Every structure is written in C-alpha cells, then in structure tokens.
Amino acid sequence: MLNLLSILLGLLSLVIVIPATIPLLGWANWLALPLIVLGVVVGQLSSTNGGRNFCLVVLLIAAIRLSIGGGLI
Structure with missing residues (x-):
C-alpha cells in the first residue's frame, strides 16, 4: 500500500516537473520537491x-533542471 502511495506521489510530482522544464517555469520545481521527498x-x-x-528518478530530473536554471528560472 505504501508503495502505491509513493508511486502516486511520484506521478503527481512528475506532472508538476514536466511543465517546469519550460523556461521561466523552473520555480514549479520548488513546489514539486517537497512532494518528491515525501514520496521517497x-x-x-x-x-x-x-x-x-x-x-528518485523524478528528483534527479528536477535537480538537473534546477541546476541548469541556476536554481530559480
């Protein structure tokens, strides 16, 4: 049951992280990070x-995007 909950939190985070790869939407990764950590x-x-x-894979995607944008954009 906890594994299913973790997957659902990961999917919800992925829905936030995917659009955050667009320039000027990188701030959305900061909204997704607490959900990702909770899922982990x-x-x-x-x-x-x-x-x-x-x-952890979703966290890696978000971290790479944040590092490319300098943590903000």
Whole structure:
C-alpha cells in the first residue's frame, strides 16, 4: 500500500516537473520537491522499492533542471 502511495506521489510530482522544464517555469520545481521527498520517504517505508526509485528518478530530473536554471528560472 505504501508503495502505491509513493508511486502516486511520484506521478503527481512528475506532472508538476514536466511543465517546469519550460523556461521561466523552473520555480514549479520548488513546489514539486517537497512532494518528491515525501514520496521517497513513503517509498522507503514500503516493503518494495519501486515507488522510491521512481521518486528518485523524478528528483534527479528536477535537480538537473534546477541546476541548469541556476536554481530559480
């Protein structure tokens, strides 16, 4: 059950992160980061690690986008 919740949080975060790759929308990554971290924590509590790994991939995408934009844009 926790794995499913982690995957849902990852999908919700991905819906926010994908449009945030557009220039001047990078600030949306800062909204997605708490959801991603929550998904990683919930995925860590699960017996399987698929949801946690998915959230970590989404976190990697958001972090790369933030580093390219200098953390703001």
